[in-house]
Amino acid sequence: MITTNNGSFPWRGTPLAAALDQALLAAPSGGPGDEARGIRDRLARQAIEAQVRAGCDLITDGLVRRDDPVGQLIDGLSGIEPGELRQGFPAGDGRYRVPIVRDEIAWKSPILAEDYLFASAGAGASVKVVLTGPYTLAAVAEDHAYGEPASLSMALATALNRELRSLQAAGARFVQIDEPAILRHAEDFPIFTRLWEVLGRGVQLTLSLHLEGEALGNLYPGITHLKRLGCLSLDCVTRPENLKVLGSAPLPEGLLLGLGLVTGENSEVESADALAAAVRGAAGLPPFDRLLLGTGTDLGRLTADTAAAKLAVLAAAKRVLLAA
Numbered sequence: 220m221i222t223t224n225n226g227s228f229p230w231r232g233t234p235l236a237a238a239l240d241q242a243l244l245a246a247p248s249g250g251p252g253d254e255a256r257g258i259r260d261r262l263a264r265q266a267i268e269a270q271v272r273a274g275c276d277l278i279t280d281g282l283v284r285r286d287d288p289v290g291q292l293i294d295g296l297s298g299i300e301p302g303e304l305r306q307g308f309p310a311g312d313g314r315y316r317v318p319i320v321r322d323e324i325a326w327k328s329p330i331l332a333e334d335y336l337f338a339s340a341g342a343g344a345s346v347k348v349v350l351t352g353p354y355t356l357a358a359v360a361e362d363h364a365y366g367e368p369a370s371l372s373m374a375l376a377t378a379l380n381r382e383l384r385s386l387q388a389a390g391a392r393f394v395q396i397d398e399p400a401i402l403r404h405a406e407d408f409p410i411f412t413r414l415w416e417v418l419g420r421g422v423q424l425t426l427s428l429h430l431e432g433e434a435l436g437n438l439y440p441g442i443t444h445l446k447r448l449g450c451l452s453l454d455c456v457t458r459p460e461n462l463k464v465l466g467s468a469p470l471p472e473g474l475l476l477g478l479g480l481v482t483g484e485n486s487e488v489e490s491a492d493a494l495a496a497a498v499r500g501a502a503g504l505p506p507f508d509r510l511l512l513g514t515g516t517d518l519g520r521l522t523a524d525t526a527a528a529k530l531a532v533l534a535a536a537k538r539v540l541l542a543a
Contacts, residue, residue, distance in 0.1 A: 220507040220510045220512065220537050220540065221276035221277055221512075221537075222274065222275050222276050222511070222513065222530070222533040222534050223276065223277035223477065223511050223512070223514075224270055224275055224278055224279050224514055224518065224530060225279075225395065225431075225479060225513045225515075225517075226279065226282065226516075226517035226518060226519065227279065227283070227518065227519035228266035228270060228279070228282070228283075228518060228523070228526055229519055229521050229522060229526050230281060230283050230523070232522060232523070233262070235258055238258055239258045239262065242254040242258055259283050260337065262283040263280045263281055263283045263284065263337065263338060266281025266283055267280060267281065267338060267343075269523060269527050270344070270530060271342065271343045272527065273527045273528075273530035273531040274530065274533075274534030275530045275533070276344060276534075277344065277347055277393065277511070278338075278342065278347070279338075279346070279349055280334055280335075280337070280346065282519070286316075287304070287314055288315055288351045288397065289301075289308075289315045289359065290315075291330065291331070292330060292350060292351060292356065292382075293316065293318050295329070295330030295382070296325065296375075297322070297324065297325045297327050298321060298322035298323050298325060298364065299319065299320050299321065299360075300321060301316045301318070302316065302318065302319040304316055304317075305317050309355060309358065309400045309403065309432060310397065310516075310517070311516060313517075315359060317359065317361055318359065318360040318361070319360070320360055320361065320363055320371060322364050324364075324371075324377075325378060326378040326382055329382070329385040329386075329389070330385075331350065331385075332385050332388075332391075334348075335386060335390075335391050339390070339391075347394060347395055347427070348391050348393075348395065349394075349395045349397065350379070350394065350397070351396075351398075352396040352397060352414075352418070352428075353372045353375035353378075353418060354372050354398050354400055354407070354411055355397065355398050355399055355400040356372070356375050357371045357372035357375055358404075372410065373413070373417060376414045376415075376417040376418045377417055379418055380418050380420055380421070383418065383422045383426075384421060384422060387422060387423065387424050391424055392424050392425060393424060393425045393450075394427065395427045395428075395429050396426060396427065396428055396429065398411075398428060398430060399430065401430070401438070402430055402432060402433035402434070402435070402436075402438070403433060405436055405437055405438050408438060408441060408442070412441075412446075415428075415448065416445075416446045416447070418447075419447030419448075420447075422447060424449075425450060426450070427449060427450035427451075427452050427475070428442070428448060428450070428451055428452065429454075430442075430461075431457070431479065431515065431516060432454060432516075433457075434458045434461060434464075435460075435461050435464050439464050439465075439468065440470075444471060448474065449474070449475060450476070450511065451474060451475070451476055451477065452476075452477030452478075452511065452513065453476075453477065453478060453479055454479040454515040455478050455479050455480055456481065456482040456516060457482070457484075457515060457516060462478065462497065465504060466501070466502030467503070469503065470503065470505055473509070474505070474509070475509050475510075476504065476511065477510075477512075478510070478513065479513050479514055480497065480498075480512055480513070480515060480533065480536070481514050481529040481532060481533060482514075482515050482516050483515075483516045483517045483518040483521055483526070484520075488525065488528045490532070491535035491536040492539060494512070494533070494536035495536045495543075498510075498536070498540060499540070499543070507540065512536060513533065514529070518530075
């Protein structure tokens, strides 16, 4: 059993936040300057250290280099450009930069490998990479090139497969793919299965599918049989029924299961005993060595102290469960 953060770690409100805002204002229009990049490095290290101190086993870099779930990926692909900021991203209803597709999409060069290498150097815990998946990217995009959502999402899957191979070459062992949009469109699951197959071709690292914000519904148990799926990660806070549905059919042998048990939607710190009791009472769970206790919704809107306390509760719940 391990504990994990499935998203960002708060940095706004910290002493470095104001310095970053000033550096971004002073940066050239082509992107962040050296000063802003240096501050983001320090913020990433700050987030990493806070997660490790909280007892988190599988951490992120805090996602401090991305301003929304989409923009960083757009920058690494050709044929697509950033548009306006909009409210209403499928997970958390947050703001996102609209991807505008102008031409055939292609992967240009590594997007997240450098960030992974920085985060993993001396981290003191395993580091995972988090990226938005092709189905959700296509769902929020403005398409002026493909004319058909399935074709656009397949092109994005092909491009992101190149990114996954790049991360694999850099040494990454665990990548989380966020696909909240499929929860709202279960009728597209046949398309989604083909996307996942293309996304994972030639990829040997653990691919985790993180689903947040809605109920699994009739996507279960089919979604557990996606090719090259290594871990299914579920938001069990927003939708507690996601924990209950697991008892309706057994998980495939060897599949890891992530349970999102703490929320970033409020500052109340959960009880370790209550989390442990919820896990004990759930039917259909795999053995503890295939179980991840994690965040259900993103912690980025909380204070850093509250986010760390919630991660520490996950570590405490793990100890309670293992001691039983």
